[in-house]
Amino acid sequence: MSDFRDNASRRPILSHASRPLTVTIAAWNECGERVPTAIAGEFPLTLYVDRREIVTLMTLGAAPEALAIGWLRNQRLVTRLDDIASVQVDWDSDAVAVTTRHGLRDADERLGSRTVTSGCGQGTVFGGLMDEIDAVRLPADRRLTQATLYALMEAVRHHESIYKQSGAVHGCALAAADGDACRILMFVEDVGRHNAVDAIAGQMWLDGLEGGDKIFYTTGRLTSEMVIKTAQMGIPFLVSRSGLTQMGWEIARRVGLTMIGRAQGRHYLLFTGEERFSR
Amino acid sequence: MSDFRDNASRRPILSHASRPLTVTIAAWNECGERVPTAIAGEFPLTLYVDRREIVTLMTLGAAPEALAIGWLRNQRLVTRLDDIASVQVDWDSDAVAVTTRHGLRDADERLGSRTVTSGCGQGTVFGGLMDEIDAVRLPADRRLTQATLYALMEAVRHHESIYKQSGAVHGCALAAADGDACRILMFVEDVGRHNAVDAIAGQMWLDGLEGGDKIFYTTGRLTSEMVIKTAQMGIPFLVSRSGLTQMGWEIARRVGLTMIGRAQGRHYLLFTGEERFSR
Numbered sequence: 001m002s003d004f005r006d007n008a009s010r011r012p013i014l015s016h017a018s019r020p021l022t023v024t025i026a027a028w029n030e031c032g033e034r035v036p037t038a039i040a041g042e043f044p045l046t047l048y049v050d051r052r053e054i055v056t057l058m059t060l061g062a063a064p065e066a067l068a069i070g071w072l073r074n075q076r077l078v079t080r081l082d083d084i085a086s087v088q089v090d091w092d093s094d095a096v097a098v099t100t101r102h103g104l105r106d107a108d109e110r111l112g113s114r115t116v117t118s119g120c121g122q123g124t125v126f127g128g129l130m131d132e133i134d135a136v137r138l139p140a141d142r143r144l145t146q147a148t149l150y151a152l153m154e155a156v157r158h159h160e161s162i163y164k165q166s167g168a169v170h171g172c173a174l175a176a177a178d179g180d181a182c183r184i185l186m187f188v189e190d191v192g193r194h195n196a197v198d199a200i201a202g203q204m205w206l207d208g209l210e211g212g213d214k215i216f217y218t219t220g221r222l223t224s225e226m227v228i229k230t231a232q233m234g235i236p237f238l239v240s241r242s243g244l245t246q247m248g249w250e251i252a253r254r255v256g257l258t259m260i261g262r263a264q265g266r267h268y269l270l271f272t273g274e275e276r277f278s279r
Numbered sequence: 280m281s282d283f284r285d286n287a288s289r290r291p292i293l294s295h296a297s298r299p300l301t302v303t304i305a306a307w308n309e310c311g312e313r314v315p316t317a318i319a320g321e322f323p324l325t326l327y328v329d330r331r332e333i334v335t336l337m338t339l340g341a342a343p344e345a346l347a348i349g350w351l352r353n354q355r356l357v358t359r360l361d362d363i364a365s366v367q368v369d370w371d372s373d374a375v376a377v378t379t380r381h382g383l384r385d386a387d388e389r390l391g392s393r394t395v396t397s398g399c400g401q402g403t404v405f406g407g408l409m410d411e412i413d414a415v416r417l418p419a420d421r422r423l424t425q426a427t428l429y430a431l432m433e434a435v436r437h438h439e440s441i442y443k444q445s446g447a448v449h450g451c452a453l454a455a456a457d458g459d460a461c462r463i464l465m466f467v468e469d470v471g472r473h474n475a476v477d478a479i480a481g482q483m484w485l486d487g488l489e490g491g492d493k494i495f496y497t498t499g500r501l502t503s504e505m506v507i508k509t510a511q512m513g514i515p516f517l518v519s520r521s522g523l524t525q526m527g528w529e530i531a532r533r534v535g536l537t538m539i540g541r542a543q544g545r546h547y548l549l550f551t552g553e554e555r556f557s558r
Contacts, residue, residue: 023525027548030425032558037548042503042524058503058526146309167500167522167541191502191524221446223470224321224337243446245321245470246302247337262446269306269316279311 010082011206012069017089019043019061021162021189038165042191043091047071049098052107060162060169060190063199064089067190068096070202074229076132077104081205133228136255138236139212144258146279147180148215152239153263156217159187163219172196173217174204174235185209193220197229204233211235222248222261222271231255236276239263244271289361290485291348296368298322298340300441300468317444321470322370326350328377331386339441339448339469342478343368346469347375349481353508355411356383360484412507415534417515418491423537425558426459427494431518432542435496438466442498451475452496453483453514464488472499476508483512490514501527501540501550510534515555518542523550 019041027037046056047068054077059067065087072078078100086099152175162169170193174186186203190196197218204211211234218226218240224247230238231251238252239260249271252259258273270277298320306316325335326347333356338346344366351357357379365378431454441448449472453465465482469475476497483490490513497505497519503526509517510530517531518539528550531538537552549556 025528025550027550028553029549030545030547030558035548037523037550039523039525039528042526044526191500221470244316244318246318247321247323249304249318266309268309269314270308271304271306271316274307279309 012081012084013086013088014065014206015087015089017061017064017091019064019091021060021062022165040162040167040169040191044094045089046093046095047098048095049077049104049107050100051097057195058192059195061091062162062190063188063203064096066188066202066206067195067199068098068202069205070198070200071195072098072104073201073205074198074232076232077107079105133231133251133255136231136234138231138234138256140256140276142213142236142276144177144215144237144277145180146277148177148182149239149260149263149268150266151180151182152184152215152217153241153268155182155184156187159184162189170196170218170220172200172219174200174209175215175217176213177215182215185214193218194225194229196220197226201229201233215239218242221245222252222259224248224251227251227255227257227259231257236273239268291360291363292365292367293344293485294366294368296340296343296370298343298370300339300341301444319441319446319448319470323373324368325372325374326377327374328356328383328386329379330376336474337471338474340370341441341469342467342482343375345467345481345485346474346478347377347481348484349477349479350474351377351383352480352484353477353511355511356386358384412510412530412534415510415513417510417513417535419535419554421492421515421555423456423494423516423556424459425556427456427461428518428539428542428547429545430459430461431463431494431496432520432547434461434463435466438463441468449475449497449499451479451498453479453488454494454496455492456494461494464493472497473504473508475499476505480508480512494518497521500524501531501538503527503530506530506534506536506538510536515552518547 022038024036024038029035043061044056045059047054085101089096169189171189173184175184188196188199214235215237216230216235221242222240222244227248237258244261252272258276259271260268262269301317303315303317308314322340323335324338326333368375448468450468452463454463467475467478493514494516495509495514500521501519501523506527516537520543523540531551537555538550539547541548
């Protein structure tokens with residue numbers, strides 16, 4: 001049981017409760033033909049921390065343990081993986097029970113106010129996040145080349161399995177430049193795009209990965225919260241196939257993030273942090 | 280001042296604080312050229328009801344008064360427009376102050392639990408919504424023809440102004456069939472797709488429009504919450520260019536909604552409620 005071996009190094013004890021990702025239903029197309037259609041799973045998952053109900057996330061269910069850990073990480077309710085003793089998902093009760101070693105950080109204060117961020121499905125304690133964003137320091141000496149960017153876009157294209165089958169999901173990837181090539185280290189899809197970000201943040205902790213030499217890719221829009229979370233993970237490069245919002249742009253400039261959007265085919269727009277990018 | 284005339288009929292007194300919708304920044308394209316790029320505005324708007332802070336929404340700011348009213352409507356915190364005395368948006372403080380005539384319905388209970396729905400940016404009191412969904416009755420005798428569907432898709436294509444300029448927004452339309460033609464009655468875009476739904480729900484109240492003979496269109500995915508809100512507005516037809524999630528499908532069947540997705544060009548998939556649809 002690798003869980004118990006892991007626990008010896010104070011890695012949390014984890015369930016392994018990934019769900020089937022798509023179901024196939026019958027739909028009718030424009031010709032009136034009945035066509036089997038794969039659709040993405042969507043399940044409520046209620047997060048309990050030390051028996052306190054915190055939030056219910058609607059999720060595809062692909063990586064529920066990493067999602068719970070990453071949600072707590074990105075909400076700044078837990079500051080080290082070491083603080084988490086156990087993460088147990090039970091789909092019979094649609095619940096994930098997290099046990100901490102020292103409780104949550106400023107739980108009452110942080111869970112008191114909530115901000116619903118742009119189409120992101122996070123209900124974030126946003127004020128708190130904004131206060132902390134100025135403390136983020138992203139490495140200035142990292143570089144991204146256009147060749148690596150194109151390699152990333154190509155690699156992502158081959159990864160989006162659920163999206164190809166069913167649509168209705170967002171994908172996020174954690175990647176690392178390898179010369180002008182690009183390796184995808186993690187790829188997560190979810191019905192909520194911020195679930196995918198959070199699941200990657202959780203898996204980065206579980207795998208002991210730092211963000212400083214990584215590239216974060218999302219199919220979703222570059223809204224304020226997407227930028228904040230990328231910066232919080234310490235990742236200097238954020239790439240999206242989608243567009244940008246004004247606050248996303250302002251925060252990216254404030255934290256010195258290198259942000260690229262509208263990345264499709266051989267096209268892209270470099271929005272901020274041009275000093276790290278070379279064609 | 281139409282506001283005061285409106286108020287004579289107990290219509291709430293409204294500010295008119297729509298914001299500029301896009302700003303233009305300089306980006307660099309794949310050729311290294313500096314290109315002016317329009318991006319969508321994204322602003323925090325904190326909702327206060329009778330001086331109590333409820334939530335902060337990240338919004339494009341196009342229809343903040345209708346958004347505040349529709350958010351309260353779709354959260355089932357207010358059951359009639361008549362209960363709202365005034366809605367005043369002040370962008371200097373990023374706040375919208377709603378004054379009710381009788382307070383909010385079950386406010387403490389409803390605001391106590393929160394569910395973060397799939398990529399929707401609503402932090403909905405979802406349990407409450409699910410309890411009520413079974414009370415929804417959608418008219419069985421309405422019909423939608425393929426010709427009207429195509430007319431709707433064509434009409435929407437001409438409407439998406441912000442999206443065309445900047446991307447990074449979702450659009451929603453309220454439409455009515457007119458023989459085989461289709462009239463768009465409202466079209467709202469926002470950085471959060473559920474803001475767009477809520478703004479339309481609010482404007483429907485302000486304009487005294489019922490949902491029973493309407494068609495709701497969204498560029499966003501057909502997740503559980505999108506289906507629930509359409510049903511709550513009493514609208515029997517939901518059309519999207521995007522895909523569907525499992526829970527969206529299950530709830531649409533439960534409430535008997537006619538739901539069409541992947542509507543692009545001359546293609547679509549009819550997912551549920553086929554008895555109301557004819558080719």
